[in-house]
Amino acid sequence: MQTIPPRLVVRNLQSPRSGPHAFQLERGECVAIRGRSGSGKSVLLRLIADLDPSNGGTVELDGQPREQFSGPQWRRRVIYQSAEPAWWAPTVGDHFDAAQRLRIATMVEALGLPQTSLDAEVLRLSTGERQRLALLRSLARDPAVLLLDEPTAALDSESTQAYEDLLHGQCTQGLAILWVTHSDEQAHRVAARSLVVDGGRVSAS
Numbered sequence: 682m683q684t685i686p687p688r689l690v691v692r693n694l695q696s697p698r699s700g701p702h703a704f705q706l707e708r709g710e711c712v713a714i715r716g717r718s719g720s721g722k723s724v725l726l727r728l729i730a731d732l733d734p735s736n737g738g739t740v741e742l743d744g745q746p747r748e749q750f751s752g753p754q755w756r757r758r759v760i761y762q763s764a765e766p767a768w769w770a771p772t773v774g775d776h777f778d779a780a781q782r783l784r785i786a787t788m789v790e791a792l793g794l795p796q797t798s799l800d801a802e803v804l805r806l807s808t809g810e811r812q813r814l815a816l817l818r819s820l821a822r823d824p825a826v827l828l829l830d831e832p833t834a835a836l837d838s839e840s841t842q843a844y845e846d847l848l849h850g851q852c853t854q855g856l857a858i859l860w861v862t863h864s865d866e867q868a869h870r871v872a873a874r875s876l877v878v879d880g881g882r883v884s885a886s
């Protein structure tokens with residue numbers, strides 16, 4: 682019988698400012714990342730997403746080493762979403778093609794957003810609206826792993842709940858998530874286990 686490899690395996694991954702890190706995520710698993718401000722949580726996520734160069738170690742997605750992907754291919758499958766995601770075109774809709782828009786059509790209202798928000802000008806949106814639309818932009822690309830950096834920091838409790846519920850549903854379909862949060866309550870709601878970053882090193886809590 683063929684065994685299914687873990688969704689993400691991080692082995693001895695390091696850069697001059699971070700690591701070495703070693704842990705893995707199963708398919709459908711959400712793991713909370715905790716740690717004090719400045720401890721290196723964002724640096725860790727950026728390293729996994731190949732947004733910053735590593736100088737040792739490996740990352741595997743579904744059993745395939747990162748070296749077998751081009752940079753853009755990897756970053757489509759392993760998406761990093763910063764606390765204040767960047768937008769590169771004037772309207773939200775400019776960031777989706779037709780298939781991607783179809784894919785997230787039912788998720789817009791699930792997040793408490795009007796369908797018209799997809800055609801809004803990015804500059805006219807609130808921080809919380811932009812955070813939720815950034816999640817839709819990420820999910821529209823059908824990632825295998827989402828690396829979320831304090832994604833609900835600007836949301837009220839009802840919107841946060843909707844955000845968590847939507848991602849819980851995505852995890853049941855195989856999405857794996859690393860979720861940076863400063864909230865103990867949120868960590869317990871969304872994840873069965875946590876990793877703690879301290880002084881640039883990750884360990885089980």
Ligand SMILES: Nc1ncnc2c1ncn2[C@@H]1O[C@H](COP(=O)(O)OP(=O)(O)OP(=O)(O)O)[C@@H](O)[C@H]1O
Nearest residue numbers: 698716717718719720721722723724725831863878
């Ligand atoms: N591009 C960079 N060049 C140099 N130092 C950096 C860079 N990015 C981050 N750092 C430093 O690395 C350390 C860890 O930063 P990081 O953003 O990962 O912290 P964090 O744990 O995510 O903090 P917070 O909870 O406040 O967001 C900090 O001291 C930060 O100043």
